[in-house]
Amino acid sequence: MDELMTTNDRVQYIVIKVGGEQYGIDIKYIDNIVRMQHITRVPKVQSYLKGVINLRGEVIPVMSIRGKMGYEEVENTKDTRIIIIKLEQHGTVGVIVDEVKEVVTLSEDDVEHFTYDAKQEEKNMYLQGVGKYNEQLISLLELNAVLSEKDL
Amino acid sequence: MDVSQYLEIFLDESKEHLQNLNTQILELEKDSENMDTINEIFRAAHSLKGMAGTMGYKRMQNLTHDMENVFSEVRNNNIKVNSEIIDVVFQCLDALDEYISNIQSTADEGENENTAIIERLNAILNGKSGKGEAPKEEATAAEEAPKAETTEAAAKAPSVNLKLAEEQVHVLSEAMKQGKKIYFFDVKVQDSCILKAARAFLVFKAVEELGEIAVSDPSAQDIEDERFDTNFTLVIISDADLDKIQTAITSVSEIEKADGKLLSEADLTGGAAEATEAEAPAEEAPKETKSAATTAPAPAKAAAPAKDEKKAGKPVVNRTVRVDIEKLDVLMNLVSELIIAKNSLVSAAGQDHSQTSSFNEQIEYLESVTTNLHESVMKVRMVPIESVVNKFPRMIRDLSKKLDKKMELYMSGEETELDRTVVDEIGDPLMHLLRNSADHGLESAEVRKQRGKPEVGSIFLDAYQDGNNVVIEVRDDGNGIDVEAVKNKAIERGTITAEQAATMSDKEIIDLLFLPSFSTAKQITDVSGRGVGLDVVKSKIESLSGEVEVKSKLGEGSTWTIRLPLTLAIIQALMVCIGDEKYAISLGSIQTIEDVKASEIKYVQAKEVINLRGVVIPLIRLSEVLDAPTNKTKDDDMVVVIVKKGDKLAGLVVDELIGQQEIVIKSLGKYINKCKVISGATILGDGEVALIVDANACF
Numbered sequence: 001m002d003e004l005m006t007t008n009d010r011v012q013y014i015v016i017k018v019g020g021e022q023y024g025i026d027i028k029y030i031d032n033i034v035r036m037q038h039i040t041r042v043p044k045v046q047s048y049l050k051g052v053i054n055l056r057g058e059v060i061p062v063m064s065i066r067g068k069m070g071y072e073e074v075e076n077t078k079d080t081r082i083i084i085i086k087l088e089q090h091g092t093v094g095v096i097v098d099e100v101k102e103v104v105t106l107s108e109d110d111v112e113h114f115t116y117d118a119k120q121e122e123k124n125m126y127l128q129g130v131g132k133y134n135e136q137l138i139s140l141l142e143l144n145a146v147l148s149e150k151d152l
Numbered sequence: 153m154d155v156s157q158y159l160e161i162f163l164d165e166s167k168e169h170l171q172n173l174n175t176q177i178l179e180l181e182k183d184s185e186n187m188d189t190i191n192e193i194f195r196a197a198h199s200l201k202g203m204a205g206t207m208g209y210k211r212m213q214n215l216t217h218d219m220e221n222v223f224s225e226v227r228n229n230n231i232k233v234n235s236e237i238i239d240v241v242f243q244c245l246d247a248l249d250e251y252i253s254n255i256q257s258t259a260d261e262g263e264n265e266n267t268a269i270i271e272r273l274n275a276i277l278n279g280k281s282g283k284g285e286a287p288k289e290e291a292t293a294a295e296e297a298p299k300a301e302t303t304e305a306a307a308k309a310p311s312v313n314l315k316l317a318e319e320q321v322h323v324l325s326e327a328m329k330q331g332k333k334i335y336f337f338d339v340k341v342q343d344s345c346i347l348k349a350a351r352a353f354l355v356f357k358a359v360e361e362l363g364e365i366a367v368s369d370p371s372a373q374d375i376e377d378e379r380f381d382t383n384f385t386l387v388i389i390s391d392a393d394l395d396k397i398q399t400a401i402t403s404v405s406e407i408e409k410a411d412g413k414l415l416s417e418a419d420l421t422g423g424a425a426e427a428t429e430a431e432a433p434a435e436e437a438p439k440e441t442k443s444a445a446t447t448a449p450a451p452a453k454a455a456a457p458a459k460d461e462k463k464a465g466k467p468v469v470n471r472t473v474r475v476d477i478e479k480l481d482v483l484m485n486l487v488s489e490l491i492i493a494k495n496s497l498v499s500a501a502g503q504d505h506s507q508t509s510s511f512n513e514q515i516e517y518l519e520s521v522t523t524n525l526h527e528s529v530m531k532v533r534m535v536p537i538e539s540v541v542n543k544f545p546r547m548i549r550d551l552s553k554k555l556d557k558k559m560e561l562y563m564s565g566e567e568t569e570l571d572r573t574v575v576d577e578i579g580d581p582l583m584h585l586l587r588n589s590a591d592h593g594l595e596s597a598e599v600r601k602q603r604g605k606p607e608v609g610s611i612f613l614d615a616y617q618d619g620n621n622v623v624i625e626v627r628d629d630g631n632g633i634d635v636e637a638v639k640n641k642a643i644e645r646g647t648i649t650a651e652q653a654a655t656m657s658d659k660e661i662i663d664l665l666f667l668p669s670f671s672t673a674k675q676i677t678d679v680s681g682r683g684v685g686l687d688v689v690k691s692k693i694e695s696l697s698g699e700v701e702v703k704s705k706l707g708e709g710s711t712w713t714i715r716l717p718l719t720l721a722i723i724q725a726l727m728v729c730i731g732d733e734k735y736a737i738s739l740g741s742i743q744t745i746e747d748v749k750a751s752e753i754k755y756v757q758a759k760e761v762i763n764l765r766g767v768v769i770p771l772i773r774l775s776e777v778l779d780a781p782t783n784k785t786k787d788d789d790m791v792v793v794i795v796k797k798g799d800k801l802a803g804l805v806v807d808e809l810i811g812q813q814e815i816v817i818k819s820l821g822k823y824i825n826k827c828k829v830i831s832g833a834t835i836l837g838d839g840e841v842a843l844i845v846d847a848n849a850c851f
Binding site for chain 2: 045049
């Protein structure tokens with residue numbers, strides 16, 4: 001989050017939809033957004049790990065954000081996308097989301113960071129804060145938490 | 153002088169010299185009279201000193217200097233080599249090694265003066281009467297002598313020995329017609345010069361300010377790569393006069409001399425003719441060295457004994473290029489891409505039935521080209537394991553002293569090649585195994601005598617290629633593994649229960665040794681026995697997709713066998729179907745493929761087995777292991793892929809076979825690493841990802 005402060009106070013987020021809610025992902029972690037494609041199942045892994053895909057010759061693991069955040073799994077639609085995220089400690093990972101909506105730019109003033117206490121609630125575990133954009137509320141994802149391993 | 157750019161070369165070469173010193177001193181310990189060895193040591197120490205000095209590492213230089221002094225005395229027969237000297241010198245080498253690793257990590261040699269070692273070295277020097285100074289001078293004089301000779305030889309005349317191609321002659325005579333002067337220069341770099349290429353470069357630069365270099369022998373490229381002895385010749389087109397060019401060349405430091413001559417037209421044409429005939433005798437020696445060095449080392453040494461003083465440590469000067477391993481990785485990845493693209497083409501051709509036969513031919517051609525390309529790229533990445541195992545004789549010698557046991561290491565197959573990444577990683581596990589053999593394996597001399605074994609224990613390190621694998625064996629003729637002791641220990645530790653122990657085979661019990669924190673050493677020693685060892689060895693080797701096995705006979709010794717795949721990136725695999733999913737099984741682990749009727753399944757301890765030509769083989773249903781839905785019922789006939797791991801067999805039940813294919817192994821990434829049975833993934837011709845089943849993990 002320290003990085004957030006330093007990047008000129010204005011950060012671009014990609015707004016995604018999962019289960020009717022809007023979430024924002026900091027654009028600097030996003031490598032690519034691809035359409036749903038065939039996923040090869042990998043046996044004996046956590047249920048939210050859907051398997052691996054071929055992204056231009058690289059094998060990339062794919063996880064379902066629904067599975068991870070405790071939403072019910074749904075059938076894929078034409079809007080379903082895989083967001084390819086690159087993080088230092090996890091490498092490249094694909095995240096399946098219901099829909100990708102838009103890119104928004106939020107300034108530091110529009111973002112309300114969660115305090116430590118608020119993060120203790122399970123629902124907020126994966127969030128770093130809430131952003132306000134044109135009267136809409138966007139929950140900003142803490143990617144490290146989303147991607148870090150959860151026990152089976 | 154900014155030397156940082158030469159740091160890498162310095163490190164590489166010093167390591168080479170150190171290794172050479174280690175080997176030679178071990179040699180010397182066995183045969184303390186061998187003059188060749190002593191000379192060799194002296195030379196290596198001398199080069200090391202020079203290099204350290206050039207790079208400004210004073211402490212390292214001092215230490216090497218004192219070591220060199222000792223050997224100079226030894227060489228002059230003023231000191232006899234004894235075990236004390238050898239011990240001190242080994243300490244000295246360890247200290248140097250420390251300097252080098254300091255330099256490698258921080259570019260600084262560190263603060264350790266190693267005064268104790270220097271004092272001991274000096275004590276050795278002074279130990280034998282006051283002759284200290286005189287012979288040393290003698291030594292330097294002796295060293296000067298051959299140098300002087302060569303100088304003399306070269307000084308006879310800058311005999312114009314031109315190798316000119318016709319077009320070069322043409323260019324030169326054109327220049328001459330334009331009133332320019334043509335000079336021939338024979339430039340000699342000092343024997344002690346470390347960075348010959350850099351000096352030569354400076355000479356080129358100096359000359360180019362005054363004129364143009366028309367011809368150089370060896371070629372500019374070779375000179376840049378330091379592929380020349382100490383001499384090189386230049387043909388220069390210039391307006392300046394001879395003296396001026398000569399001064400320009402000799403003003404470059406470490407240039408011993410430059411003999412110049414103004415060429416006439418006759419020289420040019422004559423030179424061209426001469427090139428086809430025999431070479432001028434004065435030039436012959438160095439030339440021969442150069443050409444011979446690439447073929448055989450022996451004649452090279454004979455031809456120019458003075459010249460190869462510096463190079464004597466290296467047996468053959470191969471024409472090599474140092475390449476960053478990352479560049480090779482990129483190349484390998486590109487080859488992988490190419491193979492994937494080829495696979496796509498093959499599968500596209502398979503779908504399209506209207507294809508012509510020439511299309512197929514082309515695809516087959518492409519297939520053979522990519523396979524060859526892959527093989528050669530793979531070979532480029534291969535290095536002999538020599539670089540790793542070289543340090544072991546020294547280690548065994550030290551262990552022998554430390555443990556007070558007599559032992560000898562016999563090595564074979566050092567030239568066996570493995571992928572660079574594997575070679576880098578294999579050192580530690582091998583060291584563990586060797587230490588293990590030395591400490592736990594070999595008995596003390598008294599016990600050996602009682603058992604009627606030779607007093608000196610033997611440890612063998614053998615490497616060889618076996619099909620698509622490289623096998624490295626560490627064998628000793630020591631005590632072997634005491635199965636009962638292991639069993640008792642395991643029960644004592646609660647690893648297994650007494651009932652379990654009763655039903656376990658000896659082999660299974662020995663395998664317990666590979667469990668974390670399991671050591672049977674009665675005493676914890678410095679060498680091994682802390683219980684971190686074999687499990688680390690095992691996990692390391694498994695991370696390299698290899699396996700380790702042990703065979704042992706109580707009282708006769710044990711054999712540890714490490715089996716490693718030749719390459720990690722591209723393999724031949726059998727593609728199989730389970731339900732709708734496709735999986736790859738490495739061809740290397742497959743023994744046979746069998747059709748088995750459901751009625752042939754027998755049960756042993758409630759596990760499914762089949763009896764295949766007299767061998768009982770356990771069945772593993774991949775659909776269960778992989779949680780994959782299968783289209784078959786238990787009553788259907790089965791396709792069974794028989795896989796082997798060491799001498800164990802198992803039958804993997806699959807739904808259908810697809811066929812053999814060359815596959816590129818891709819990692820699943822660090823994000824997914826839970827599944828042991830899956831060793832990686834590959835991309836099929838149609839772009840789909842298939843997982844690779846690790847047959848070894850199924851056992």
